[in-house]
Amino acid sequence: MRFIGRANELDYLESSYADKRAQLVIMYGRRRVGKTETLAHFAAGKPHLFFSAQSATKDEQLAAFSKQMFAAGAPAARYIDRYPDWQTALSDLVTLPRNSSNDNGRRLVIFDEFPYLVKSDPSLPSVLQNLWDRTLQHEDIMIILCGSAMSFIEKEILSEKSPLYGRATGILKMQPMPYWDATAFLPDYTDEDKTLAYAILGGIPHYLLQFDPDDDLQTNIENRILRKGTALYSEVEFLMHQEFRETATYNSIIQAVALGATQLNDIAQKTLLSPQKASTYIANLIEVGLLEREFPANAKTVEFSKGMRGLYHISDNFFRFWFAFVFPNRSNLEFGDIGGVYRYDIEPQLHTFAASAFEHMCADWLRRCNAAGTLPFHANIIGRWWNSKDEIDVVAGNRDSTRLLLGECKFRNQPIDMRVLQELRRKGSQLRGEQRWYYLFSLNGFTESLRNLAEHDDSIRLIDMKTLFGAR
Ligand SMILES: Nc1ncnc2c1ncn2[C@@H]1O[C@H](COP(=O)(O)OP(=O)(O)OP(=O)(O)O)[C@@H](O)[C@H]1O
Incomplete structure (x- = not known):
């Protein structure tokens, strides 16, 4: 697979890596946006330790981390088979071999899915903060903490009450790809079809990869979105279940917005929720990058006028498509009426959509x-x-x-x-x-x-x- 785009993100990471000072970078973004792939691309060719945390107990996580540390050259002799806690584990980061080809002898350590580690050991941010303050900040090291739980990162890592607050030397929030990179996944499409594909899939690489670049747009929509059992057919439900408990309520809010409700009161009315309740759910949907609130530019000063009531939109193109065309046609699609849904519902509305x-x-x-x-x-x-x-x-x-x-x-x-x-x-x-x-x-x-x-x-x-x- 070819790596596409992400020039700004890679530039940023390379310049942090080249910086003489120790670096603690927090990288986050919604699920599937391409965090892991970008980090892997950045780390390729540099000596590094890339730890992908799983949802597991603290002991299991420490065991997996120890194994990787010892394999990467940290001295195992002091410990029987694994570090007893994160304090000792992280103290040993400075024993990892240095990058000899790099002027500053940088060590690169990446923690992917960092929120899983904190979930099983909530003291980890303060352990890391202590170590950072005492030793790590004076070392030739670049540590990247990455996570897709946006609210977790924003509330627990970047907020003032977090022990790591103020320690981060950089924060990189990964956004979906812009259209010029997203459409590079379908290089042989006409500009019109590229635009339609972008309107359907947005800038999320995981979604763009589901389309076969050798198939035309209609075939891709039919076989890779409307067909039961494919990844995109069930993606929305899958993600909603992972992010939220009350999925039915969240679904009804997104559907109300998809059907044209753009103000809080409209949404509350359509979903039969009180405006207070609706606004809490909406805030959560904004946090995970699925909804956004757009404000008009101000007529007098050409600034965004926050005073005016903003309009809610579904920010993710694929969610918009799914709620516009898959969700309302679920019973037909479950019976395999793919051609009918495409011909009568999607095709006539696709350009307007x-x-x-x-x-x-x-x-x-x-x-x-x-x-x-x-x-x-x-x-x-x-x-x-x-x-x-x-x-x-x-x-x-x-x-x-x-x-x-x-x-x-x-x-x-x-x-x-x-x-x-x-x-x-x-x-x-x-x-x-x-x-x-x-x-x-x-x-x-x-x-x-x-x-x-x-x-x-x-x-x-x-x-x-x-x-x-x-x-x-
Ligand atoms: N720049 C890219 N070029 C090509 N493929 C990419 C790119 N970025 C991501 N991908 C592919 O998209 C898919 C999702 O990417 P990735 O796993 O990195 O996302 P993520 O943000 O780490 O997701 P999650 O939070 O769900 O773990 C993967 O199959 C990956 O190979």
């Missing part, structure tokens, strides 16, 4: 251009704007709100015409910004009159699929 993922892709494209310095100005904020009547797919503004970029994204069969530009100008007149640019993103190109206009007017930029997937 993909429209919001397409908007996110366009915003990410702008963010990448912004980082590369290829936008007409440096944007301080890039997001969506809406009020009670109008909505703009993507807006970007500079710090003092003098420059404004307004964008419209159309994932549909007709080319974008002049009316779309006129409508964008009208909606944009409600936002501040002396100098304005109009960015039109289109699946199927632009009418000739619009192309002629854009040729002579630098404030109008036409972005087609080739640009979105190619040049910045």
Whole structure:
């Protein structure tokens, strides 16, 4: 299997590794996002100890860790077969052989699924903190603590009350891959199908790997999502059971959001929960990276206005797809009516379904251009704007709100015409910004009159699929 993307994460890890000071890096992110694979890729070619914790008792974990330490060169003689506790085990990290090819003789130690270790021995963070303060912070060592239990890491490791608070030299929260890396899993797809696949699977490598790059999109949807017994068919239920106890309630909340409930009261009404209860469940879904709350950019200052009520969305593309098309069709799918569900439910709605993922892709494209310095100005904020009547797919503004970029994204069969530009100008007149640019993103190109206009007017930029997937 080819390793794809993750350039920023690897850059970050390499620069920590090259740093002269001791490093304690906390890495976390939702399940399946690619933490282990990225760490393995980073560690390859460097002497290292990679300990993948299991859900087990403290004694079992210590036994497994001791075995790896002794095999890696820690002196076993002092202990009969294993370390008696984490204090002695971690004290011995400094006895591991150094990396002789590296200037600073760095030792690299990775604890994958660290929360499992703390669960079986809650004193571990304070043991590590003590050792760090006394000895480890003066050693040539890089320790990475990795975990997928997001709430655990955020509450127990990174919060002020945690003994490890303030000791971490770096925190890396792994996000799903951006579309340009995610679609590299399906290199021979057309740009349109890449977009559809990204709208369905998102940037989670484990999901992207389920599709066969040699099969077309329809075959992949039918055989790898809609077919009972496949990993993706049962993934949502599997993950929900792993993360939550009251899965039925969580399911009903996500389904309510999938069906268009975007405000707390709507969600509470649809799920028959009190708003207080609903908001607790929603907070947990946000914590595990399944829901998000989006705020509109502010019309006056082009900042996100937290004061306004945000809208809830399903942040994970695959969960959106599953709740939109698999969950409501479960009884048909259980009877093997895959072709029917595809033809009558999915195919006619797929482009509409993909429209919001397409908007996110366009915003990410702008963010990448912004980082590369290829936008007409440096944007301080890039997001969506809406009020009670109008909505703009993507807006970007500079710090003092003098420059404004307004964008419209159309994932549909007709080319974008002049009316779309006129409508964008009208909606944009409600936002501040002396100098304005109009960015039109289109699946199927632009009418000739619009192309002629854009040729002579630098404030109008036409972005087609080739640009979105190619040049910045
Ligand atoms: N950058 C990548 N390129 C190619 N394949 C990848 C990449 N990242 C992850 N994968 C693959 O995706 C799958 C999930 O990745 P991985 O196990 O690293 O995720 P994780 O975040 O550690 O998951 P979990 O928290 O569920 O253990 C694996 O099959 C892995 O090989």
